[in-house]
Amino acid sequence: MIAVELLKLSRRARTWFSVALMCALPLVVAIFIAVTHLAPPPGQGSAFLSAVLDDGQLYPAAALALVLPVFLPVAVAVVAGDSIAGEASAGTLRYLLARPVGRTRLLVAKLVAVITFTLIAVIAVTVTSYATGVLILGPSRAAAVGAPPGGLSGSITPGGGGAPTAGLQPGAAITSLSGTPLTTLHLAERVLGAMSFITVSMLGVAAIAIFLSTLTDSALGAALGALATLVGSEILVTLNAASTVQPYLPTRYWLAWIDFFRQPIFWRNIERGFGIQAVYVLVFLGAAWANFATRDITT
Amino acid sequence: MITTQDLTKRYGKVEAVREVSLDVREGDRYGLLGPNGSGKSTLVRMLLGLVYATSGSISVLGEAVPRHVGRVLPQIGALIEEPAAYPHLSGRANLRLLDAAGPSTPHGSRRTRRRRVDDALEQVGLAGIDRRPVRAYSLGMRQRLGLAAALVRRPRLLILDEPTNGLDPRGIRDIRDLLISLNASGVTVFLSSHLLPEVSALCTRVGVLDSGALVLQEQLASLQAPTGRVLVSTDDPERAVAALDGLVEHRDGADLVVRFPDAAALNARLVAAGVPVRSLLVQRRSLEEIVLNVTGSGSDQFGAPATPDASTP
Known part of the structure; x- marks a missing residue:
């Protein structure tokens, strides 16, 4: 069944269109920066973007930071929201279940398809943006990564989590956000770490969207419901008055992947990020399963 | 099954x-x-x-x-x-x-x-x-x-x-x-x-x-078992009615409804009486009749309460 779901995913034009769109955004940004040589100053704009003019190899990290807030969660929510509701409204759900495909198995297969889609998107963005970075922005120019964007550092390292920021450090090929040099191998490792963290970060959204997808026959409704949850979470994350609930919000540790680019890697928020996503996945997939397994299929 | x-x-x-x-x-x-x-x-x-x-x-x-x-x-x-x-x-x-x-x-x-x-x-x-x-x-x-x-x-x-x-x-x-x-x-x-x-x-x-x-x-x-009636079509309905004496339940021009259990015997009797039989058909209830007979008027009303005495024969 998993193979069938992956086949269905691969045969939908929407899948490749949304991946292409996610790859196009960093490309457009890179072209603008390369043409104007106007990267945002350190501490402003999207993470890592201030540094990419100095080192194109860092562009994958900047590209991930560009697609993470909106493009990626929207795409994931659309695919996951469509999972059950889309089959229900098309009428194919009843035929799948009568084949028979067990309801639990169908949910698992849908989840695997959504995770695969997220991985494909993250990998595609990383690969294309690496090519973009090297070809358009040029390879390393013996410069270093600037300080992490000020707007982010506050939320990433609450209580001064021991990640000192450093200015430019001439001489080193690639430098961590903490100022110490990184070899290309180290950088690759950290990009991989960031990719997996971002993929896992999307699981919470995916689980919420799949849950909503079992509640309604409207794929759009399920996707928008999941996105509304995210937007709500983003608002509360920046609201000081909501600080008591902030550690439990699904988007609270979304930016923790930046900590992979510190030297040494700052693990605390990364671990918390993994943890909170696991909780969301367990709770919402459990709810999705409980609802779907006992529901009358009347569409 | x-x-x-x-x-x-x-x-x-x-x-x-x-x-x-x-x-x-x-x-x-x-x-x-x-x-x-x-x-x-x-x-x-x-x-x-x-x-x-x-x-x-x-x-x-x-x-x-x-x-x-x-x-x-x-x-x-x-x-x-x-x-x-x-x-x-x-x-x-x-x-x-x-x-x-x-x-x-x-x-x-x-x-x-x-x-x-x-x-x-x-x-x-x-x-x-x-x-x-x-x-x-x-x-x-x-x-x-x-x-x-x-x-x-x-x-x-x-x-x-x-x-x-x-x-x-x-x-x-x-x-x-x-x-x-x-x-x-x-x-x-x-x-x-x-x-x-x-x-x-x-x-x-x-x-x-x-x-x-x-x-x-x-x-x-x-x-759809036979109803015990035979539909007879003949060119000489008067002679047929006379020959069947009281068995004809209904007459519509050349078509007769005859209460008679055996179509072959009826045919023999008509032929013997010199009635030119054009067609002979054993009457059966149509499915439509059967269904309309047992269903109420509740069509298109989802879940409308059925008559309480409706039971499976």
Whole structure:
């Protein structure tokens, strides 16, 4: 069944269109920066973007930071929201279940398809943006990564989590956000770490969207419901008055992947990020399963 | 093959299906008749484990449903209301996907599965379909594709909800012939329909659902047993009336309704009296009469309460 779901995913034009769109955004940004040589100053704009003019190899990290807030969660929510509701409204759900495909198995297969889609998107963005970075922005120019964007550092390292920021450090090929040099191998490792963290970060959204997808026959409704949850979470994350609930919000540790680019890697928020996503996945997939397994299929 | 005991489905306060005790036997061509909204689709969905019953029990192919639905469904081909397919894929691709989506142990090699799909397409008259996506199909083609999907696994039991929906007369006949030949090769056919002629041309056994209750379940042959009357058409009705002395119940020009149990004996008597007989027909009740007789006026009223004394004969 998993193979069938992956086949269905691969045969939908929407899948490749949304991946292409996610790859196009960093490309457009890179072209603008390369043409104007106007990267945002350190501490402003999207993470890592201030540094990419100095080192194109860092562009994958900047590209991930560009697609993470909106493009990626929207795409994931659309695919996951469509999972059950889309089959229900098309009428194919009843035929799948009568084949028979067990309801639990169908949910698992849908989840695997959504995770695969997220991985494909993250990998595609990383690969294309690496090519973009090297070809358009040029390879390393013996410069270093600037300080992490000020707007982010506050939320990433609450209580001064021991990640000192450093200015430019001439001489080193690639430098961590903490100022110490990184070899290309180290950088690759950290990009991989960031990719997996971002993929896992999307699981919470995916689980919420799949849950909503079992509640309604409207794929759009399920996707928008999941996105509304995210937007709500983003608002509360920046609201000081909501600080008591902030550690439990699904988007609270979304930016923790930046900590992979510190030297040494700052693990605390990364671990918390993994943890909170696991909780969301367990709770919402459990709810999705409980609802779907006992529901009358009347569409 | 299918038995249900006092099967009831309640949606809130509405009883969509009320204490239905269905009995479909091996080899039957069973037609479930009923007006729109009489609960046919809900009943079919319960048989397939898609809708859970409020009370009562279901046994299909000797297994309890929905508990052992995973063992039952691989032997069933189903058409559940309208056919459905992924519109951006071709008919063949749809069937392959659906076939592959079944139980985890795939039946046969890739090649035999491929052949199975081709066979099913041929059975429903879609052998020549090209790579066009299903969204370009006509209603009739979609219906045929839905039937092909039901046939791919070579089921022992077909559960078909309105199988001839959207087909032209030629298509209806093709499907009827197909179902009769499948039935002859041992497949039990259970279908629901609101089309009386369809059921009377195809089925050996009928059930009638009215406002969720099964008000009739019988062999079609015994329902349509001779009424003891013979329709006689003759060029000399006066002489016939005289010869039959009191047995003529009704006369309409040259056509007579004669109360007489044996058509051959009646014919001999008429010929002996010198009546030129043009045609002789044993009268049977039409299915329409039978159905209208047992159903109330509740058509199109979903879950309208049936008359309390309606019972299964």
